Amino acid sequence: MSTESADHNKVSDSIFAKSMLGMMMIAVAVSALVLGVVAVLAMNSDSAAESSSRASEVSVVEVTLTEFTVTFNPSVVLAGDVTFMVTNGGAVDHNFAIPSLNVRTAMLKAGETTTLEVKGLEVGEVEYLCEVAGHSAAGMAGKLSVVEAGTAMDMAAGSMSSAMSWQQMDKMMEEVALKFPAKTSGIGNAELPYTMSDDGYKVFSLTAKVVPWEVEPGKFVDGWSYNGMIPGPVMHANVGDKIRIVLKNELPESTSLHLHGVRVPNSMDGVDPYTQKPIEPGATFTYEWTASEPSVGMYHSHHNAQVQVPNGLAGAILIGDWKAMAMAAAGGRTKDTNNVAEQEVVMVLNDSGTIGLSLNGKSFPATTPYSLAIGESMVVHYYNEGNMTHPMHLHQPSGLVVAKDGIMLESPFWADTLNVAPGERWTVVYTPKDAGVWAWHCHILTHAETPEGMRYMVTALIVK
Numbered sequence: 001m002s003t004e005s006a007d008h009n010k011v012s013d014s015i016f017a018k019s020m021l022g023m024m025m026i027a028v029a030v031s032a033l034v035l036g037v038v039a040v041l042a043m044n045s046d047s048a049a050e051s052s053s054r055a056s057e058v059s060v061v062e063v064t065l066t067e068f069t070v071t072f073n074p075s076v077v078l079a080g081d082v083t084f085m086v087t088n089g090g091a092v093d094h095n096f097a098i099p100s101l102n103v104r105t106a107m108l109k110a111g112e113t114t115t116l117e118v119k120g121l122e123v124g125e126v127e128y129l130c131e132v133a134g135h136s137a138a139g140m141a142g143k144l145s146v147v148e149a150g151t152a153m154d155m156a157a158g159s160m161s162s163a164m165s166w167q168q169m170d171k172m173m174e175e176v177a178l179k180f181p182a183k184t185s186g187i188g189n190a191e192l193p194y195t196m197s198d199d200g201y202k203v204f205s206l207t208a209k210v211v212p213w214e215v216e217p218g219k220f221v222d223g224w225s226y227n228g229m230i231p232g233p234v235m236h237a238n239v240g241d242k243i244r245i246v247l248k249n250e251l252p253e254s255t256s257l258h259l260h261g262v263r264v265p266n267s268m269d270g271v272d273p274y275t276q277k278p279i280e281p282g283a284t285f286t287y288e289w290t291a292s293e294p295s296v297g298m299y300h301s302h303h304n305a306q307v308q309v310p311n312g313l314a315g316a317i318l319i320g321d322w323k324a325m326a327m328a329a330a331g332g333r334t335k336d337t338n339n340v341a342e343q344e345v346v347m348v349l350n351d352s353g354t355i356g357l358s359l360n361g362k363s364f365p366a367t368t369p370y371s372l373a374i375g376e377s378m379v380v381h382y383y384n385e386g387n388m389t390h391p392m393h394l395h396q397p398s399g400l401v402v403a404k405d406g407i408m409l410e411s412p413f414w415a416d417t418l419n420v421a422p423g424e425r426w427t428v429v430y431t432p433k434d435a436g437v438w439a440w441h442c443h444i445l446t447h448a449e450t451p452e453g454m455r456y457m458v459t460a461l462i463v464k
């Protein structure tokens with residue numbers, strides 16, 4: 001490794017040390033929040049009447065089919081007679097089937113709804129899928145938990161039945177909230193160190209491979225990763241740099257790497273079979289170019305991408321000093337005390353594939369909280385690598401949107417909720433003015449909350 005990359009590592013070390021300090025502050029702040037919640041619960045518990053009512057009628061479960069995921073409300077089903085209300089909320093045809101019971105809906109067009117009645121569903125797990133070729137492999141398959149009515153788990157059965165009292169719901173929500181930030185194995189977006197080649201290139205090495213990925217505590221999925229992490233590691237470079245990315249394919253199928261939003265020669269665009277041959281399993285391909293413009297770039301698969309990208313094959317490549325550029329664009333309009341950004345955050349949104357609804361490859365309560373002091377600034381790059389638009393909402397402060405897709409806006413604007421469509425990158429400066437633990441989530445409410453509490457695309461900004 002060259003001196004340059006050694007220096008780079010030193011910088012990473014100090015950022016790591018700083019972020020550890022930040023995490024400790026977060027722990028203190030979260031503990032304070034938790035104590036508050038527990039105190040409130042203790043006050044309420046006296047008045048909490050025991051709910052003995054039990055729904056004996058058929059339970060109704062809403063099933064939503066989209067590209068390429070199946071969601072259930074409630075997410076846990078009571079044994080007995082069940083009516084599945086199945087809606088195709090996606091853009092192409094889907095159906096819903098339980099092969100072990102030999103039941104299935106007809107093929108549903110976008111927007112259509114039908115019901116599927118199942119008698120005497122037994123306790124355990126039942127496998128379900130969409131039977132359109134390729135859709136189950138893309139994520140539209142899984143196991144549904146069926147629990148006995150009357151067990152503690154039927155609290156999860158949600159607002160559709162009267163089995164769950166409001167007290168039980170509050171208790172479940174509190175239990176989930178107390179777990180935040182829950183520790184899971186694996187974290188994405190680590191800084192990728194480079195080496196300098198003899199011919200003057202910054203060389204970044206990526207290996208694409210499938211790893212077990214813990215999306216939320218105890219839930220492991222097949223994660224399609226770069227270097228074993230989801231999102232893939234972050235690459236930083238400067239305008240004028242000669243960049244080389246060496247990608248080794250250890251996946252069970254071919255792949256290619258597209259540099260989305262980065263100006264490269266056509267032969268480096270990663271769109272097989274046009275600009276290159278597919279990178280077959282076991283093979284390596286080298287992408288190289290000279291960075292001519294600043295970029296808030298994505299790198300992601302462009303081969304069987306509707307499966308490979310939402311399953312995890314995506315990451316960020318940032319060219320240029322975006323902390324400085326963003327603050328310059330903000331032009332002193334924020335309440336930052338020194339007009340310097342303390343943090344740069346990459347936030348990758350996903351909603352499909354094996355990873356599903358997530359922020360940076362994790363679902364609440366396993367998402368990472370962020371912390372800032374009043375008067376400090378955080379430059380956030382939202383990246384949507386999923387298949388739906390997500391209106392990202394930070395409770396406070398409002399953000400100053402300074403760039404879209406790595407291009408500076410001529411007129412930055414303020415937003416507390418910002419639509420981020422698939423493929424888009426938005427760069428936002430957040431400068432807090434008020435202390436507290438501020439929720440930060442997608443505002444499609446089914447992407448953030450369930451009857452069992454907050455889940456999926458939720459994190460927090462802790463302001464000291």
Ligand SMILES: [Cu+2]
Nearest residue numbers: 390442444447
């Ligand atoms: Cu969303």
